[in-house]
Amino acid sequence: xxxxxxxxxxxxxxxxxxxxxxxxxxxxxxxxxxxxxxxxxxxxxxxxxxxxxxxxxxxxxxxxxxxxxxxxxxxxxxxxxxxxxxxxxxxxxxxxxxxxxxxxxxxxxxxxxxxxxxxxxxxxxxxxxxxxxxxxxxxxxxxxxxxxxxxxxxxxxxxxxxxxxxxxxxxxxxxxxxxxxxxxxxxxxxxxxxxxxxxxxxxxxxxxxxxxxxxxxxxxxxxxxxxxxxxxxxxxxxxxxxxxxxxxxxxxxxxxxxxxxxxxxxxxxxxxxxxxxxxxxxxxxxxxxxxxxxxxxxxxxxxxxxxxxxxxxxxxxxxxxxxxxxxxxxxxxxxxxxxxxxxxxxxxxxxxxxxxxxxxxxxxxxxxxxxxxxxxxxxxxxxxxxxxxxxxxxxxxxxxxxxxxxxxxxxxxxxxxxxxxxxxxxxxxxxxxxxxxxxxxxxxxxxxxxxxxxxxxxxxxxxxxxxxxxxxxxxxxxxxxxxxxxxxxxxxxxxxxxxxxxxxxxxxxxxxxxxxxxxxxxxxxxxxxxxxxxxxxxxxxxxxxxxxxxxxxxxxxxxxxxxxxxxxxxxxxxxxxxxxxxxxxxxxxxxxxxxxxxxxxxxxxxxxxxxxxxxxxxxxxxxxxxxxxxxxxxxxxxxxxxxxxxxxxxxxxxxxxxxxxxxxxxxxxxxxxxxxxxxxxxxxxxxxxxxxxxxxxxxxxxxxxxxxxxxxxxxxxxxxxxxxxxxxxxxxxxxxxxxxxxxxxxxxxxxxxxxxxxxxxxxxxxxxxxxx
Amino acid sequence: xxxxxxxxxxxxxxxxxxxxxxxxxxxxxxxxxxxxxxxxxxxxxxxxxxxxxxxxxxxxxxxxxxxxxxxxxxxxxxxxxxxxxxxxxxxxxxxxxxxxxxxxxxxxxxxxxxxxxxxxxxxxxxxx
Numbered sequence: 001x002x003x004x005x006x007x008x009x010x011x012x013x014x015x016x017x018x019x020x021x022x023x024x025x026x027x028x029x030x031x032x033x034x035x036x037x038x039x040x041x042x043x044x045x046x047x048x049x050x051x052x053x054x055x056x057x058x059x060x061x062x063x064x065x066x067x068x069x070x071x072x073x074x075x076x077x078x079x080x081x082x083x084x085x086x087x088x089x090x091x092x093x094x095x096x097x098x099x100x101x102x103x104x105x106x107x108x109x110x111x112x113x114x115x116x117x118x119x120x121x122x123x124x125x126x127x128x129x130x131x132x133x134x135x136x137x138x139x140x141x142x143x144x145x146x147x148x149x150x151x152x153x154x155x156x157x158x159x160x161x162x163x164x165x166x167x168x169x170x171x172x173x174x175x176x177x178x179x180x181x182x183x184x185x186x187x188x189x190x191x192x193x194x195x196x197x198x199x200x201x202x203x204x205x206x207x208x209x210x211x212x213x214x215x216x217x218x219x220x221x222x223x224x225x226x227x228x229x230x231x232x233x234x235x236x237x238x239x240x241x242x243x244x245x246x247x248x249x250x251x252x253x254x255x256x257x258x259x260x261x262x263x264x265x266x267x268x269x270x271x272x273x274x275x276x277x278x279x280x281x282x283x284x285x286x287x288x289x290x291x292x293x294x295x296x297x298x299x300x301x302x303x304x305x306x307x308x309x310x311x312x313x314x315x316x317x318x319x320x321x322x323x324x325x326x327x328x329x330x331x332x333x334x335x336x337x338x339x340x341x342x343x344x345x346x347x348x349x350x351x352x353x354x355x356x357x358x359x360x361x362x363x364x365x366x367x368x369x370x371x372x373x374x375x376x377x378x379x380x381x382x383x384x385x386x387x388x389x390x391x392x393x394x395x396x397x398x399x400x401x402x403x404x405x406x407x408x409x410x411x412x413x414x415x416x417x418x419x420x421x422x423x424x425x426x427x428x429x430x431x432x433x434x435x436x437x438x439x440x441x442x443x444x445x446x447x448x449x450x451x452x453x454x455x456x457x458x459x460x461x462x463x464x465x466x467x468x469x470x471x472x473x474x475x476x477x478x479x480x481x482x483x484x485x486x487x488x489x490x491x492x493x494x495x496x497x498x499x500x501x502x503x504x505x506x507x508x509x510x511x512x513x514x515x516x517x518x519x520x521x522x523x524x525x526x527x528x529x530x531x532x533x534x535x536x537x538x539x540x541x542x543x544x545x546x547x548x549x550x551x552x553x554x555x556x557x558x559x560x561x562x563x564x565x566x567x568x569x570x571x572x573x574x575x576x577x578x579x580x581x582x583x584x585x586x587x588x589x590x591x592x593x594x595x596x597x598x599x600x601x602x603x604x605x606x607x608x609x610x611x612x613x614x615x616x617x618x619x620x621x622x623x624x625x626x627x628x629x630x631x632x633x634x635x636x637x638x639x640x641x642x643x644x645x646x647x648x649x650x651x652x653x654x655x656x657x658x659x660x661x662x663x664x665x666x667x668x669x670x671x672x673x674x675x676x677x678x679x680x681x682x683x684x685x686x687x688x689x690x691x692x693x694x695x696x697x698x699x700x701x702x703x704x705x706x707x708x709x710x711x712x713x714x715x716x717x718x719x720x721x722x723x724x725x726x727x728x729x730x731x732x733x734x735x736x737x738x739x740x741x742x743x744x745x746x747x748x749x750x751x752x753x754x755x756x757x758x759x760x761x762x763x764x765x766x767x768x769x770x771x772x
Numbered sequence: 773x774x775x776x777x778x779x780x781x782x783x784x785x786x787x788x789x790x791x792x793x794x795x796x797x798x799x800x801x802x803x804x805x806x807x808x809x810x811x812x813x814x815x816x817x818x819x820x821x822x823x824x825x826x827x828x829x830x831x832x833x834x835x836x837x838x839x840x841x842x843x844x845x846x847x848x849x850x851x852x853x854x855x856x857x858x859x860x861x862x863x864x865x866x867x868x869x870x871x872x873x874x875x876x877x878x879x880x881x882x883x884x885x886x887x888x889x890x891x892x893x894x895x896x897x898x899x900x
Contacts, residue, residue, distance in 0.1 A: 001865040002799035003835035008865070011843035147847075680854015732847035 005143040007150050010732035018062040018728065021769040022139065027131040028054055028772040035759035036766045039749050040727040040735040043289040043765075045756045050128045052292040053306045055770055057132025060286060061159070064303035064729040065136065066146035067282045069156055070675055071304060072163040075170035076109070077101040077358065082154050085362035094358065094366060099244040101356040101368055104377040105173070108401040109165035115403035116161070122408040126161050129306040133159035147731060148676060164407065167304040172400035174277070175432035177248050178513040179326045182240040182394075185463040186610040189238075191630050198627050199614050202500075202511060208520055209503045210435060210449065210496045211484035216506050238332075240464055241380050241390035242609070250615060252276050252702045253498030253515050254321035255541070255695055256437040257526060258445040260492035265531040266713030269439035272537045273310055273319025276697045277705035279672040281682050281737070283725025285309075285706050289753060290414075297414040298719065298753045300706050303729075307410035310708060312717045312753070315417045316440045317710035321496045323433035323449050325512040327399035329460075329474070331375050331467030335393050339383050342373050342393075345470050349374070375467060376401050395467055397474055399452055404430035419444050419487060426450045427480055435496035441712050447494035448485040449501045453478045456509045478508050493526045495519065497695075516617035517547040517693035525695075534720070537709045540695060542746050548693040549590050550578040552620050556597065559644040569652045580696075582665025582689045585657055591668075591691070592654065596647035601640075604631045616693065665689065670698050672724055672740070674731075681731045685724065687744050709748065719751035790831065802828060802869065806876030811884045824877030825870040832869025836862050 001007065017036055030047040032055040037043065042059045046052035061068065073079055077100030083093045116122045137156050149155060188196040254275040261268050277284050285300035290308065299311015310319050334343040341348040351371040358366040371378040373395045380394035405428045412425030422438050426448060429436075433451020438444070454461075454474035465472040484501055486494045497519035502510060525540050553573060557565070564570055569589055576586035598619060602611060607630075614622070622629065623640060632639040655662050670688040674681035690696030690703070697703050708721040722742045728735040742749065752758070759765050789808075793801035806827060810820050840848045840862055851861045858864070 001832070001836070001861070001868045003832055003839055003865060004794060005799065007847070007861070008836050008839045011839050011847040013842050014844055014846075678854060678856060680850040680852070680856050682854075731850050732843060734844065734846055736846075 005141075007147050007732075009143040010147040010150075010730050012730065012733045014734040015766075017766055017768055018730075019059070019136075019768045021771065023771040025135050025770050025772055027128075027135060028770055030772065032770040033756065033759075034059060034768040034770070035756075035762075036768070037752055038764050039287075040738060041287050041289070041752070043752065043754075043759060044291060045759075046290075046292040049125065049292055049295060051770075052290050052295065053125045053128035054132035054135070056288070056290055056301070056306055057129040057134075057159075058136045058770060059132075059288065060301065060303045061133045061136035063286055063727060064282055065133075065156055066148040067675065067729050068133070068159075068163070068167075068304040070148070071170055072166040075100065075166040075173070076106050077356070080358050080360040080366070082152050082361060084360035090360070090363075094360060096245070097358045098366070098368060101358065102244065102370055102377060102379045102381075103173070103396065104354075104370070104372075104379075104398070104401055105166065105169050106162075106356075107354060107372075107377065108169045108172070108398070109162055111401055111403040112165040112168060112405070113162050115405050116165070116407065119405060119408060122405050122411070123161075125306050125411055126164060126407060129164065130159050130161050146729060151678075152676075164305045167302055168406055169400060171302070172432045174248065175322045176327050176398070176400060177245075178250060178324065179328045180247070180513070180612050181326075181328070181330050181462065181464055182243060183610060183612045185240045187607075187612065188463055190607065190610065195628060195630055199618060199622070199630070200612075201618060201621070202514075203504055204516070204617065204621055206520070207500055207503070207516065208523055209500045210447065210494075210519070211486060211502050211506075213503060213505050215484055215486055216502065217482040238392065239390065239610070241394070244379070247612075249699075249702060250513055252278075252322075253324070253518070253697070255495075255497045255518060255522060255697070256319040256321045256435065256447075257493060257495035257522060257540075258437050258439045258447065259526065259529070259532050260445050260488065261443045261712075263492040263529065263532055264713075265533050266711065268441075268443060268711070268713040269445050270532055270534065270537055270712070271317045271319060271437060271439040271445075271710040272541060272708065273321070273437060274541055274697075274704040274707045275310065275320060275322075276703055278702050279670065279685070279705070279724055281672045281674045281725060281731075282729035283672075283705065283723050285723050285725075286727060287721070287723070289751075291756070295415055296753070296755075298751050299708070300721075300723070306407055308414050309410060310706060312710050312719055312751075313414055313416070314716065314753075315442075316422060316438060317712070317717055317719070318413060318422065318439075319437045319708060320434040321437075322498055323435055323451055323501060323512070324498050324514050325433055325451065325453060325501065325510055326461055327431060327433060327451065327453065329397045330464045331373075331395045331397065331472070332464055333373060333378060333393040333395050333467040335371075335378075335382075339371065343468050344374070345468075351378070373467070375473070394464065399431040399433075399454075402430060402452065404428075404452070406430065418442060419446055422446070423448070435501070437494065437496070439710065439712055441715075441717060443712070444488055445494060446485065446487040447496060449483055449496075451483075453508070453510070458509050460509065462511055482508070491527075493529075495522050495526060497522050513615075515693070516615070518695050518697065521545055521547045521695055534709055534711050538746055538748070541704070541707050541709070542690075543695040544580045544689045544691075546578045546580045546587065546590075546691070546694050548616050548620070549576075549580075549587070552594065552616070552623075553578075553590055555620070555623055556593070556644055556648075559641045560648060561641075561645050564645060564648055567652060569657060570648075572657070580664055580689055580691050580694055582663060582687050584664050585662050587664040587691065588655070588662050588667035589651065589657065593648060593651040596651055597644060600643050600647055601629075602631065607631075664691075668700050670700055670703065672737075673701060683737055683740055685740070685744060704743075707743070707748065717753065719753065720748035721751065722748050790827075794831070799872075802831060803872050803876035803879075806873040807880035807883070810877040810880030812880075817881060820877045820881045821874060824874040827877075828869035828871065828873025829866040830869075832872070833862060833866030836865040 032046045035043040044055045077097035080097045256273040258271040289298040297308040297313045299308040353369045356368040375395040375397040379396045409428035416422045429450045430452035438446040498515040499519040500514045580587040665686045670685035672683045688698040690698040706723045711718040722739045724743045726736045726738040790805045793805045
């Protein structure tokens, strides 16, 4: 509490800059100017790329140092170092750290770093960024430490290149963790294959894949693998273990689309993107411009990594959505009794062991030896974790472990002038797979799914596989030229919203977890647009139409008894226009009813420990098409009617539907949560509409983490955007949540994408300098 | 009158000392100054307690309050809304300052008594 060095030092004067002019900075070649606009967005002007990335590291650290370090410590399984002495948390934190180590998070980051080190250009940019972060850390006195360091009583450590790779691993985990191979294996064994696929079907008639058949490579032009006749999976008497960490929300995702010049009012393309990620404080993004001769990029960056991830440059703009395809597979191993070897292709091969030392604050180190096979880490190691119910050993093959250079991909994209350059940059991008949207000032538009996908046989990787034979191993990847791509399509628009990328006609097997509603709503809105404007893009990003409810609710209502249909709640639902606006009550009624319905429909004590709730569309088709249900015995219609009526009555009486708390905005209670779950450092978002399966995908803890609209009319790109947070990571700064009101009220700030002369003449910017 | 002037002089020197201590020493500087003051100017214990509490509360609390005003109370408000601390952070800072200073005073007071450190007391008594 000491005012001169304690937490009060983070109570900054409004408008004060995070950094002043700093002289004699080691590692800088030339002077760098940083102009802060009135949104606290830094515009970095350097004389060369080295200094530009140095300054980006310096500036990001000045805004978000604690967030950067905390994120990579979580990724690396090192939280016990700072939270291990909290008696309420220490067991959970240690378990979390152990799980991260078992998943090979550091191993994957080291592989990525090795790939970067083999590319001098990529290494140079990462080195420069790291030097910049460290220059900032070295400049700090205790009084200047971000407040979280003081509350948790520890100090920032030096930044290393590995940390940026860990950040990429953290993003890969977030975006590729929605695979259910273990759970699906148990369910397939328990339900039988036929019933399993009835419940968890992948393709339905109403699906609209991102890429149409005309864009697929021809079967005879591609090289297919020599595939096994069947994909062997463990016998039915073996129960797979529970996943190490809670499964991420099945419905997090993103929207992006681009409209061709012939369909816009200006006669030039429009591009929009809103990635749906966690509502965190500090926000996952930081906005900036980075500029040096030959390089001028504007947009958002991940604090902790160089380059601009989503944004634009002088010629092109780009955005991303998650591909959702499964790039994690599990192999059941046969390991020797002495735990030194595993059986593969009729021979015993050596396991290597990786020693993981977890430092625990205030206690002895926890040491873990993780075995590695050629697939990857043996995450479920029966000898080390015998208490886990699984009696075998499971190795993980995960694309994120591979040596890849995603930073270099963004570096190339940041500098791209056209579609060809853009594709050249994407060639370096592997994981997590994304749908990259593109538009250029030349008037071209495009969309491409980019990632490194193994060529799989039908069904391969859907369930746990036999790890004793190379027949089931990942071998070659789908060739770059065979990846689904759209370029200047005849539809005059391209879009993606986490749906299936391709239909079953695509010559390669794909599977994963996909969305079914946002994309269809998006396509209908885009189809009906003529002379599209930026305002139309805003309307789409804030569209609250609940397509899922519009299909499911009438079906559920049709099962209601006639006397129930006369109730006020039923009347409210029947008159609902399916707009999930914050002041409406009907969305709260519907979603509560649906939750109660599925909780009852899918409850069976024999399946309690292995159940995975089917998706909303799977549930919808089950009800609509009266598909067989494993837990319904007797007449399907009667059973469904019984559940629907019973849960309707419960829902009607569970809540005072006249109270303000029943209004959708308050009911779903969107909120921004601080990474340490400190209440006052977050913010409530009670006026946020939208929700799950809605284009405005603001749910309770995830949603549009960045909204961007690019307009390619005129001689340079105009952009606007906002995110639910603020530029500063300091809760004592007036820029900590400075975009939240804009985000709630559909107000975007315009991007100032200018050359340095503009800022020199502007009276609205403040300047910092970094001097060698 | 001479007593009054002398007290002011001592107080002035003491406050400058505190200012310098706060500028150059870490958080425990206030405790050291409080202890030193109590050690040098042995007064009745109740006076020491009042002086110690007020000194700490005003110096730490006042400083925190000034910073909070400059900050438009943004951080204070976050602490209050989130119930991060058991009470208003400015008040808590005052209490910490007061406790800290009080402990310093008590330490100095009893140390002075223990040492029977008369020469300084005599010195100041003669001067007055």
